[in-house]
Amino acid sequence: MINYKFGIVLLLTMVVVGCSGEKSTQATSIPDDLTAIDSVSGLAIDENLALVRAQCTACHSAKLITQNAASREGWEQMIRWMQQEQGLWDLGANEPAILDYLSKHYGVKKKGRRQPLTDIEWYPLKE
Numbered sequence: 001m002i003n004y005k006f007g008i009v010l011l012l013t014m015v016v017v018g019c020s021g022e023k024s025t026q027a028t029s030i031p032d033d034l035t036a037i038d039s040v041s042g043l044a045i046d047e048n049l050a051l052v053r054a055q056c057t058a059c060h061s062a063k064l065i066t067q068n069a070a071s072r073e074g075w076e077q078m079i080r081w082m083q084q085e086q087g088l089w090d091l092g093a094n095e096p097a098i099l100d101y102l103s104k105h106y107g108v109k110k111k112g113r114r115q116p117l118t119d120i121e122w123y124p125l126k127e
């Protein structure tokens with residue numbers, strides 16, 4: 001019985017010591033190259049998030065945005081298409097900030113794969 005209580009005290013001491021260490025402050029620093037994601041919409045967090053959520057998730061999921069990648073011009077064309085075909089309203093003075101946000105977070109991706117090989121001398125695997 002005494003051993004059991006001692007075990008609990010020891011365990012609690014370890015938890016308290018473990019939690020009060022430096023680790024708890026390290027966990028809050030986010031590296032600069034990572035973007036925090038809004039847990040409700042899945043969109044990147046920055047100063048224009050509220051604007052984009054209000055203007056761009058009224059008709060469809062934000063997934064249509066997060067799964068897309070386009071240049072500023074490309075995003076502008078998608079907005080024009082939605083305005084002409086899908087009843088999207090005039091974004092007015094908000095449009096530049098929305099385009100800033102979209103091209104910053106969902107811009108054209110850098111090439112992630114190597115280029116295909118060229119000038120290869122192929123040889124038969126079997127004679």
Ligand code: HEC
Pocket residue numbers: 055056057058059060064065068078079082086087088089098102
């Ligand atoms: C008035 C309703 C409405 C609003 C508001 C709206 N959209 Fe759309 N959007 C649509 C419809 C409808 C589609 C077509 C959905 C489909 O094909 O299932 C669409 C499709 C898209 C697509 C997919 C385009 C493609 O080529 O596949 C993207 C990206 C998109 N919207 C982004 C946005 C952004 C960014 C905003 C904010 C500026 C926005 N939408 C606001 C109606 C809207």
